[in-house]
Amino acid sequence: SQELEQSPQSLIVQEGKNLTINCTSSKTLYGLYWYKQKYGEGLIFLMMLQKGGEEKSHEKITAKLDEKKQQSSLHITASQPSHAGIYLCGAASLSGGSNYKLTFGKGTLLTVNP
Amino acid sequence: NAGVTQTPKFQVLKTGQSMTLQCAQDMNHNSMYWYRQDPGMGLRLIYYSASEGTTDKGEVPNGYNVSRLNKREFSLRLESAAPSQTSVYFCASSEYRGTGSKETQYFGPGTRLLVL
Numbered sequence: 001s002q003e004l005e006q007s008p009q010s011l012i013v014q015e016g017k018n019l020t021i022n023c024t025s026s027k028t029l030y031g032l033y034w035y036k037q038k039y040g041e042g043l044i045f046l047m048m049l050q051k052g053g054e055e056k057s058h059e060k061i062t063a064k065l066d067e068k069k070q071q072s073s074l075h076i077t078a079s080q081p082s083h084a085g086i087y088l089c090g091a092a093s094l095s096g097g098s099n100y101k102l103t104f105g106k107g108t109l110l111t112v113n114p
Numbered sequence: 115n116a117g118v119t120q121t122p123k124f125q126v127l128k129t130g131q132s133m134t135l136q137c138a139q140d141m142n143h144n145s146m147y148w149y150r151q152d153p154g155m156g157l158r159l160i161y162y163s164a165s166e167g168t169t170d171k172g173e174v175p176n177g178y179n180v181s182r183l184n185k186r187e188f189s190l191r192l193e194s195a196a197p198s199q200t201s202v203y204f205c206a207s208s209e210y211r212g213t214g215s216k217e218t219q220y221f222g223p224g225t226r227l228l229v230l
Contacts, residue, residue, distance in 0.1 A: 033218065042118075042204060043157075043221040088157065090219075101147075101172070102219060106156035 004091050006105035013079050014113050021074045021108045023089035029069045031092030033102065038085045046074075076110075084112045116140055118222035120205050126228045127195045135190040135225050137205030145208045146188035147219060148172075148180060150201040157204065163188055195229045202226050 003026045013019050023032065031050050035043040047056045049065035049072060056063050060083075062075045076083055086109050090102040118139045127133055139146065147162040149172075159172030163182040177199060179191045188207075192199055203225045208217035 035221075040224075042223040043206075045218050045220060048218055090157075101159060101162065103159075104157040106154065 004089055004103060004105035006087075006089060006108050008108060009106070010109040010111070012111045012113065015080060016078055019076050019079055019110070021087050021110070023072045023074070023105055025070045025091055027070070027091075027093075029065065029072070029091050032063075032065055032069075032072045033090040033092070034063050034072070034074055035088045035090065036085050037088060037107070043088065079110075079112045081112045081114055084110055086110070118205055118207055118220055120203075120222040120225050122225060123223070124226045126230065127192075128230050129196060131195050132191070132193050133195065133227075134192075135203055135205075135227075136187070137189065137222060138187045139205075139207040139220075140186065141207060141209070141220065142185070143207035143209045143220075144185070145217065146182065147206040147208075148178075148188070148190045149204045149206065150174065150199075151204060151224075152201050160190065160203075195227075197229045200227060200229045 005024045007022045033048050034046040036046055037043045047063045052067040052069045054065045060077045065072045086107045088104050088107045090104045093101055121136045144165045148160040149157045150160055151157050158174050160174055160178050161169055161172050161180040163169045166182055166185045169180050169182055181189045205222040206219040208219045
């Protein structure tokens with residue numbers, strides 16, 4: 001089964017600083033999803049990457065998938081307290097039929113101090 | 115659109131009691147999923163339903179049953195709750211677009227369950 005390793009497990013930064021969260025897979029990624037979860041709430045979809053070398057940005061968050069499609073990074077520029085939460089990566093893998101299922105990493109807890 | 119809704123938000127059970135967690139989506143999605151989230155374990159798939167009328171086991175199905183009541187609703191039942199089932203339960207849905215498509219899953223707000 002596919003395993004996803006996220007690093008770091010937790011991160012504390014000062015407001016305004018840049019930061020990077022990594023997600024490494026034991027197998028080739030057919031699709032890599034990034035979600036954000038605020039404490040006590042559900043998961044909010046951020047971005048999905050499929051192609052090797054692909055990069056997507058939304059506001060101050062940029063996600064990249066490496067050429068070998070085994071590692072993804074999430075970069076936040078000029079962090080704000082609103083960026084605080086748990087970031088999870090999810091890997092798509094083909095299930096027994098033709099659906100893709102998601103396997104998630106354990107998450108990275110981000111704290112942004114004002 | 116409410117998206118994915120879950121009831122109840124919180125529940126406390128005694129060991130051996132039964133309960134059903136409800137999930138509904140208004141996005142006309144074909145596929146629905148139940149996950150549990152535990153500290154240090156991340157999100158793990160319990161059961162999923164690729165389409166109305168079908169259900170399949172995920173990574174941790176033991177102790178649970180599911181029912182895909184119709185296209186909108188997917189319920190999770192604990193027949194005899196155990197303390198090991200204390201967790202946060204999330205329902206998700208996605209739109210199936212055909213073989214090989216990788217649909218984004220949209221999540222509900224979660225149900226926090228404590229089994230004493």
